[in-house]
Amino acid sequence: MVSAMLNGAENLSLIRGITPNGLGFMGSDLHGKQFLKMGLVSSTRISKSCTRTIVPKCSFSASRPASQPRFIQHKKEAFWFYRFLSIVYDHVINPGHWTEDMRDEALEPADLSNRNMIVVDVGGGTGFTTLGIVKHVDAKNVTILDQSPHQLAKAKQKEPLKDCKIIEGDAEDLPFRTDYADRYVSAGSIEYWPDPQRGIKEAYRVLKLGGKACLIGPVYPTFWLSRFFADVWMLFPKEEEYIEWFQKAGFKDVQLKRIGPKWYRGVRRHGLIMGCSVTGLKPASGDSPLQLGPKEEDVTKPVNPWSFFVRFILGVMAATYFVLVPIYMWLKDQIVPKGQPI
Numbered sequence: 001m002v003s004a005m006l007n008g009a010e011n012l013s014l015i016r017g018i019t020p021n022g023l024g025f026m027g028s029d030l031h032g033k034q035f036l037k038m039g040l041v042s043s044t045r046i047s048k049s050c051t052r053t054i055v056p057k058c059s060f061s062a063s064r065p066a067s068q069p070r071f072i073q074h075k076k077e078a079f080w081f082y083r084f085l086s087i088v089y090d091h092v093i094n095p096g097h098w099t100e101d102m103r104d105e106a107l108e109p110a111d112l113s114n115r116n117m118i119v120v121d122v123g124g125g126t127g128f129t130t131l132g133i134v135k136h137v138d139a140k141n142v143t144i145l146d147q148s149p150h151q152l153a154k155a156k157q158k159e160p161l162k163d164c165k166i167i168e169g170d171a172e173d174l175p176f177r178t179d180y181a182d183r184y185v186s187a188g189s190i191e192y193w194p195d196p197q198r199g200i201k202e203a204y205r206v207l208k209l210g211g212k213a214c215l216i217g218p219v220y221p222t223f224w225l226s227r228f229f230a231d232v233w234m235l236f237p238k239e240e241e242y243i244e245w246f247q248k249a250g251f252k253d254v255q256l257k258r259i260g261p262k263w264y265r266g267v268r269r270h271g272l273i274m275g276c277s278v279t280g281l282k283p284a285s286g287d288s289p290l291q292l293g294p295k296e297e298d299v300t301k302p303v304n305p306w307s308f309f310v311r312f313i314l315g316v317m318a319a320t321y322f323v324l325v326p327i328y329m330w331l332k333d334q335i336v337p338k339g340q341p342i
């Protein structure tokens, strides 16, 4: 039964299309064995008329605006979600979705090439991604920012992070001056931001000229049941949405690299909690050219405790589905002979 339910779509398959913005994915064949690296070539290098883009199938699902937040895609709900999740985050949650090898792969495009770089890790939580950053950059140059004091308390306990600056703050309103950092990293946090475009605009603002943003996040599932639970829980952006947000914020040389646990064998139909790593370069100093109105969510506004509670419980139930999916995929990987699609 579970197998039939989860077995919806095919292994990762890519279809061709032409995008209006003239972007091209430089694809390679995948056949479910490994994850794809996709470089996005800017329209200045490829003429619009001949651009061929490989677009993931999820592009053709029903529209689901990022600006209509899902149950946990709110700062207050995310705060309470991590109040409890932080207890088991490193030991129970991460091993299923966000492994050390995935993290290192995802950070590779961030090009952490100098130990003296100033790096901000936004939505840094328990410091799992920061542990990957401090392999390349001196901890004293790294700031971990998160809105959850409970997550940050775990980061504070980690010996390799003892020299990092650890601060509470909001990804959509960063407490750093304009042109501050060499690298902006954010892993697995965008899915909780009520206004992801604003967070990416902030990434642009705080970077120095020539600085690089590396944003790691989930991707939207293609299988109907996974899509349903994804939409109840939080934001699973489409790959094209990540690219669009980066470009609108003003980033140049935007690249997207797919990532995922080894035991998924390239299958992406359930969406991945950590599904891609998107990078972009800041081409000019100063603020982003993008103008935005007031914030989507006013956290100071009182909320109805009942509706908050119901939203929270429904969101947590949907999240539980995504704890089961990697276990299911792991079992499948153990059972199905290597070389065969799962």
Ligand SMILES: C[S@@+](CC[C@H](N)C(=O)[O-])C[C@H]1O[C@@H](n2cnc3c(N)ncnc32)[C@H](O)[C@@H]1O
Pocket: 075, 078, 079, 082, 098, 122, 123, 124, 125, 126, 127, 128, 129, 130, 145, 146, 147, 148, 151, 169, 170, 171, 172, 186, 187, 188, 189, 192, 193
């Ligand atoms: C899935 S965890 C990722 C933690 C860490 N980056 C990692 O790689 O393990 C998501 C984190 O984003 C934080 N977060 C959610 N919304 C945020 C916001 N608006 N501003 C700052 N942090 C936020 C949560 O508190 C949580 O710690």
